[in-house]
Amino acid sequence: MNLDELNANFALPERLHFVAGGGGLPKCVIDAEEASAELYLYGGQVTHFQPHGEKPILWLSPDAIYKHGTPIRGGIPIIWPWFGKHPKFTGLPNHGEARIQHWEVIRTGLGEEGEVTIALRLESRGGENACWPYPYELVHEVTVGRTLTVRLTAHNRGLRPCLINIAFHTYFRVGDVSRVAIDGFDGRFYEDQVDEMKSKKQVGPVRIGFEIDRVYIDGDSEIFINDSAWERRIRIDTYDSDAAVVWNPWIEKAGAMIDFPDEGFRDMVCVETGNLALDARGLLPGTAHVIQAIIGLE
Numbered sequence: 605m606n607l608d609e610l611n612a613n614f615a616l617p618e619r620l621h622f623v624a625g626g627g628g629l630p631k632c633v634i635d636a637e638e639a640s641a642e643l644y645l646y647g648g649q650v651t652h653f654q655p656h657g658e659k660p661i662l663w664l665s666p667d668a669i670y671k672h673g674t675p676i677r678g679g680i681p682i683i684w685p686w687f688g689k690h691p692k693f694t695g696l697p698n699h700g701e702a703r704i705q706h707w708e709v710i711r712t713g714l715g716e717e718g719e720v721t722i723a724l725r726l727e728s729r730g731g732e733n734a735c736w737p738y739p740y741e742l743v744h745e746v747t748v749g750r751t752l753t754v755r756l757t758a759h760n761r762g763l764r765p766c767l768i769n770i771a772f773h774t775y776f777r778v779g780d781v782s783r784v785a786i787d788g789f790d791g792r793f794y795e796d797q798v799d800e801m802k803s804k805k806q807v808g809p810v811r812i813g814f815e816i817d818r819v820y821i822d823g824d825s826e827i828f829i830n831d832s833a834w835e836r837r838i839r840i841d842t843y844d845s846d847a848a849v850v851w852n853p854w855i856e857k858a859g860a861m862i863d864f865p866d867e868g869f870r871d872m873v874c875v876e877t878g879n880l881a882l883d884a885r886g887l888l889p890g891t892a893h894v895i896q897a898i899i900g901l902e
């Protein structure tokens with residue numbers, strides 16, 4: 605569908621419409637009763653969420669690339685159906701294929717309290733020539749109220765069971781990452797991706813003063829990003845998401861990424877929630893699996 609068709613079929617007067625975003629890609633602009641948001645159909649990716657009167661909650665790289673084949677750096681990319689490098693084949697996209705596909709809009713709606721919902725779908729018939737041989741359907745429902753709710757349902761539409769990784773790779777905006785403390789991980793084990801995947805135990809809140817890339821398992825369903833510079837606390841409530849990744853590239857890795865400003869690592873942190881690594885899930889034919897995150901300010 606082109607922009608005119610999207611607006612004719614799905615726009616909500618004064619609340620939701622579609623425009624050409626970066627690289628001319630279709631972008632949904634939402635102005636709900638209590639917050640604004642933006643979402644690209646490419647990647648089915650939320651790129652902005654801001655409760656009225658507050659600073660933005662999500663980080664979006666000013667150097668993000670809006671081009672088919674490249675994931676948008678920032679917001680909430682979707683990890684599906686593998687995490688990181690493909691388990692077997694080199695040359696396949698990092699974090700799977702959902703974040704570099706065009707999703708279709710299936711529904712928009714307005715709730716009783718002025719919250720706005722948009723639902724998107726991504727389908728694949730799989731097959732031996734596909735990146736992922738198993739047929740699937742993903743449905744991504746995004747609701748913008750005082751909080752942002754992202755709910756992702758994965759259906760196995762094939763005849764074989766498969767093992768899936770599924771997560772929200774959320775980039776959060778913070779005032780000064782070196783003054784951030786993240787609660788929800790105390791006492792939990794993690795694989796340290798910058799130290800030979802060693803298993804370590806978290807003691808106290810997560811603090812960031814160097815490159816950090818950790819996969820936590822057996823997580824808490826409530827995570828808090830305490831941001832002293834901006835004197836605010838972001839709360840993430842998750843559903844059926846036992847794994848979480850905390851990632852900040854710090855100086856060297858930030859400098860090596862073309863779509864990431866050299867100093868960008870100072871005002872972001874990724875807290876990614878879902879099922880990945882040791883928390884990968886089996887998905888039987890004809891069944892579905894749901895993850896959800898509710899993101900807001902305390």
Ligand code: BG6
Nearest residue numbers: 675698699773797817849851876
């Ligand atoms: C995190 C990984 O989930 O994503 C990191 O743990 C990775 O290892 C980061 O560097 C960013 O990945 P990408 O593919 O978006 O550059």
